[in-house]
């Protein structure tokens with residue numbers, strides 16, 4: 415069994431969103447075109463309470479892009495994004511949600527962020543994704559989405575470490591590049607961990623016979 419993991423395809427990371435990622439909208443049609451080809455499709459949602467510790471606005475005098483110590487972990491501060499039940503936290507309107515078998519919510523604890531769809535950043539609590547995939551008999555996962563250098567990277571690294579044969583669908587992912595080169599470094603880190611970089615093309619239904 416294989417699974418497609420759609421990482422954070424939410425309004426706030428797409429065009430005009432609070433934490434807009436360049437070209438993010440371009441991955442939506444790729445996700446739609448691939449979903450049919452996998453045994454199981456799971457989507458993660460960044461799902462923060464309003465008092466979340468990753469929001470610069472919750473720390474006096476701090477600005478987005480700065481790094482602080484958040485209860486013992488380094489934390490990049492962001493603009494307010496993906497607040498639970500807000501428009502920004504909804505899936506992109508063009509995403510075909512009818513083919514999503516399960517949704518995993520992450521980043522719900524105000525005290526610790528959760529870039530990975532498997533664990534919080536301190537690797538203390540699980541989101542339930544590992545158990546869900548194991549229950550379904552999934553052995554191989556394909557990760558795509560937003561953002562290549564944050565949530566996609568940490569989701570793929572955890573998947574690989576947990577023993578799933580892990581692939582990154584590179585052309586169906588986009589990154590932040592807060593520091594220039596972050597995306598390239600993330601790709602290198604994933605490759606070094608044994609994750610295979612693939613293209614969406616091979617997972618898109620061919621229109622010719």
Ligand code: VGL
Pocket residue numbers: 422427460492529560561562563564565566
């Ligand atoms: C993400 C920054 C903050 C992501 C989530 O989905 O990559 N990035 N929260």
Ligand code: ZN
Pocket residue numbers: 460462468495496521
């Ligand atoms: Zn977030």
